[in-house]
Amino acid sequence: MSKVNIKVLAEQLQLSVSTISKALRDSYEISDETKKKVLELASQLNYVPNPYASSLRKKKSKTIAVVLPEVADNFFSLAINGIQSIAETKGYHVLIYLSHEKYANEKTILEDCQSGRVDGVLISISSETNTADHIKRLQAQNIPLVFFDREQEGIETARVTTNDFECGLLAANHLLQRGCRKPAFVSISQSLPICLNRMEGFKAALLQAGIPEMDIQTIYCTDDDSMNHQIKTILQSPDRPDGLIASVEKIVTPVYLACHELKINIPNDIKVIAFATLDTAPILNPPLTTITQPAFEIGKAAATLLFKGIEKSTFDLRKEKVVIPSALFERESTRGLTS
Amino acid sequence: MSKVNIKVLAEQLQLSVSTISKALRDSYEISDETKKKVLELASQLNYVPNPYASSLRKKKSKTIAVVLPEVADNFFSLAINGIQSIAETKGYHVLIYLSHEKYANEKTILEDCQSGRVDGVLISISSETNTADHIKRLQAQNIPLVFFDREQEGIETARVTTNDFECGLLAANHLLQRGCRKPAFVSISQSLPICLNRMEGFKAALLQAGIPEMDIQTIYCTDDDSMNHQIKTILQSPDRPDGLIASVEKIVTPVYLACHELKINIPNDIKVIAFATLDTAPILNPPLTTITQPAFEIGKAAATLLFKGIEKSTFDLRKEKVVIPSALFERESTRGLTS
């Protein structure tokens, strides 16, 4: 079966290719009669326009890239859904790129995004990323870019985030109110603003509560493979924290497993709160208190901004900063001893 | 900043575009000296080839489509990782399309795949899909297609699945051995082979155990919104099952929540086993017995087959059928009364 294109349609209808092209795009220049004939033959022959030819000519691809660390993560998969829901209404395609938390991958991906393959980029940076050069190079090509959730400092463009500092504060105060005296914060990166901001909030709350800075425990699990081991080490240390804030979702399972294995009772021995959009949070043992990010909405907001940047050259993305607040859901994992 | 393309390189180096093109592709026709000059200038000017121009000319896009119902699902997100891992080694891009379990969406997506945008398609069909026409139309364009996990009958092409029937049998026998007398099977589709096969296995086990066919309960939750309500109804019925097989992951949370709310104890009042790749299974309350699909491997195998089909025209996808077995992980949710 040979591919049917505009030329084939033109020949069969004894019309010129431009007439066909215009008819297909419902141009006012073409009579209703010919339009009808064209559409009919097109659907009859199962004609599907070649998007690459069109992109090449029009210099726009009607495609956006979403660059993210991982798709096996509730936050990101929900964010993708939010992004797609907007892209759909705009008639755009979504190309998903995974950095797997590696800076090198992210760099390669952004290079590819300079090719004309996409009209804009939504990005949540990898936990390794701590430089802005690769992103600046993309911007130098005038490709609109919007950060969502995990932004990179030093880049002037729109970002959609949640209120990380306040939530760090909130999480810490929640633990303090539930009786924790030495809560610890578990981070996955030394550079990610989401981790830093959440941690700053945590620290601020503890300092305010009169806990000396040197007693504040912060733990870095920057490597997936050693995470289990690291968490166990902490839980077995003589100075074991009595509360834990998981800065991201993937810390939850290792923490629970370690506690179960070491017979450390949550919440009696240690209280746990996590930044997570896990839908299984209420059915965990025990049900997990979460700070839940509006993942879907963040995706939607970021995509909405990006399309404004793509469609209106007058729209200045640099000025845009949207903060959508997260919410605390209290569950058993942080209940006080009385319960 | 104007886009730098081959022509720009050619002008700056006083060479022809074809020489540049060949040099960039490391052709044997070009001297090492000019190759070096070209590569140098290219990287200096940040040249990135336009993939659409190349696709148009070469009539292949180096891109594959992955069509799936949902990304917020552990099975599919792991499968994506498997697919990407293979695509990466082949230098292919992956375009992810979500049908959101709607046939209409799936149809539109497959139409788009006929445009030349992709060289091949990996698909896991929606729970609504029960016709093959839209897939046949794609095949008529000679676009290689491979099913993974959720296949459509009546289409001759490669498929990578797991041993659904055996696992249905296994799950049912597991419940029977743990003392269940009237286990029920919860499905999400009347047509999906994965659900049908798992259910057939379930039925076969029960019949073999001497349970009369009319006593075998099968429940259909085809609609996400009403799932919670439906599950509650079942759990409150006088003829409440004493065991439950969740045919897919997303049934788990509603079942657990309903049991908690209705004070139905798992596993004492009802035992639960689920087809799922949930990493939180061991930390649920109670830990969930699962039949775990090799999601990553299924993705890898499907992608590997697809690339064979794309790259070797002699390779006949129609003959390929790969079955990668799942594994049962026994946990508290199906423990016998003794424990």
Next chain:
DNA sequence: CTGAAAGCGCTAACAA
């Protein structure tokens, strides 16, 4: 080893 020229499928001036 390098270059000229045609063309992938489509769009957009500009003519007619």
Next chain:
DNA sequence: TTGTTAGCGCTTTCAG
């Protein structure tokens, strides 16, 4: 209202 033509950026004969 329709047609002619040039060209998007790249690859690929075919000549030189």
